[in-house]
Amino acid sequence: MTTFPGWIARETPDGHRTTLEELDSGILDDGDTTLRVHYSSLNYKDALALHGRPGVVRRRPLVVGIDVTGEVVASRHPRWRSGDLVTLNGAGLGEERHGGLAGLAAVDGEHLVPVPDRFTPARTAAIGTAGFTAALSLLALERQGLTPAHGPVLVTGAGGGVGSVAVALLADSGYEVIAVTGRPDSLHERLTTLGAAHIVDRSELDTGGKPLAKQRWAGVVDAVGGPVLAGALAGLRHSGTATTCGLAASAAFPGNVMPFILRGVSLLGIDSVRTPHDRREAAWQLLARHLDPDLLDTVTRHVPLTAAQDAADDALAGHGTGRTVVDVR
Numbered sequence: 001m002t003t004f005p006g007w008i009a010r011e012t013p014d015g016h017r018t019t020l021e022e023l024d025s026g027i028l029d030d031g032d033t034t035l036r037v038h039y040s041s042l043n044y045k046d047a048l049a050l051h052g053r054p055g056v057v058r059r060r061p062l063v064v065g066i067d068v069t070g071e072v073v074a075s076r077h078p079r080w081r082s083g084d085l086v087t088l089n090g091a092g093l094g095e096e097r098h099g100g101l102a103g104l105a106a107v108d109g110e111h112l113v114p115v116p117d118r119f120t121p122a123r124t125a126a127i128g129t130a131g132f133t134a135a136l137s138l139l140a141l142e143r144q145g146l147t148p149a150h151g152p153v154l155v156t157g158a159g160g161g162v163g164s165v166a167v168a169l170l171a172d173s174g175y176e177v178i179a180v181t182g183r184p185d186s187l188h189e190r191l192t193t194l195g196a197a198h199i200v201d202r203s204e205l206d207t208g209g210k211p212l213a214k215q216r217w218a219g220v221v222d223a224v225g226g227p228v229l230a231g232a233l234a235g236l237r238h239s240g241t242a243t244t245c246g247l248a249a250s251a252a253f254p255g256n257v258m259p260f261i262l263r264g265v266s267l268l269g270i271d272s273v274r275t276p277h278d279r280r281e282a283a284w285q286l287l288a289r290h291l292d293p294d295l296l297d298t299v300t301r302h303v304p305l306t307a308a309q310d311a312a313d314d315a316l317a318g319h320g321t322g323r324t325v326v327d328v329r
């Protein structure tokens with residue numbers, strides 16, 4: 001038995017409370033691959049779990065953290081050897097299985113992806129679930145036939161984790177990117193550096209309840225839901241496609257069928273957690289091809305494991321600060 005530090009959610013009369021404790025390796029799940037965690041990251045879900053909010057932690061006690069990047073210590077899975085550097089996003093981590101905000105993790109080797117040559121382990125963690133989801137969103141748009149020649153792509157919540165990586169990935173892939181943010185002034189330089197061609201205040205997406213607006217963009221990567229998603233669909237060009245992955249604004253969808261039945265648009269759902277292995281590989285290959293590590297650094301901050309809970313405040317306050325790497329070493 002060894003001990004290791006980890007953020008663990010324990011049951012309370014009104015839900016759960018998450019604290020940093022010294023844990024015993026006996027607590028680990030029965031995964032076929034044991035990892036020494038080098039880095040985790042903070043996603044919106046991690047902010048909820050760290051702050052005792054409902055909706056993410058599905059069993060207690062539970063080590064939180066939906067991402068893990070680290071080194072294989074031991075594995076019964078044929079693909080992995082001791083010393084391999086690997087990463088895992090979702091697959092139940094930090095929701096129904098013990099997660100990555102801890103020194104050790106036991107996971108299913110089937111879901112692991114090698115740390116790509118283009119990224120260090122720290123940068124791989126910086127990409128994390130948010131960047132992985134941005135890549136899944138772009139893959140989904142392109143499976144639907146979208147190419148840069150079809151027109152601009154709108155990215156909502158552009159200042160957040162999913163949005164920041166989506167802007168950089170799309171721009172590097174040749175798309176004209178329209179970044180939607182609630183902070184157009186303070187984020188102008190950052191979003192432009194990432195590759196946004198236009199920056200739009202989120203209030204401009206409000207159609208005042210009108211189901212259709214001028215046809216402006218050919219694709220949408222949405223991470224916020226609510227009226228912003230409705231407005232994004234209202235301005236989608238004929239036959240365009242939108243992806244929806246998040247609810248940073250709202251889980252409600254105050255939309256209308258008109259864009260679907262008069263303009264033939266599509267809305268595709270993205271679930272990073274249960275992504276099959278071949279699609280995980282494809283998303284990480286896309287990231288390795290089209291995400292400039294130096295640009296990623298411009299939206300990344302690093303915090304030690306002890307500071308993870310405090311660092312999650314920003315996401316809950318509605319102004320994500322790009323990506324946060326948690327150093328667990």
Ligand code: NDP
Nearest residue numbers: 157158159160161162181182246247248249271272315320
């Ligand atoms: P962040 O907290 O990093 O960013 C969210 C961004 O959303 C904010 O920075 C802000 O951008 C925007 N936002 C916040 N509040 C509002 C509001 N009231 N109205 C409009 N926009 C708002 O979160 P992530 O990017 O990591 O995640 C975004 C969402 O996607 C979350 O709901 C998350 O749970 C979900 N998600 C889902 C996944 C899946 O598999 N389906 C995987 C990953 C994330 P700005 O300041 O620029 O306006």
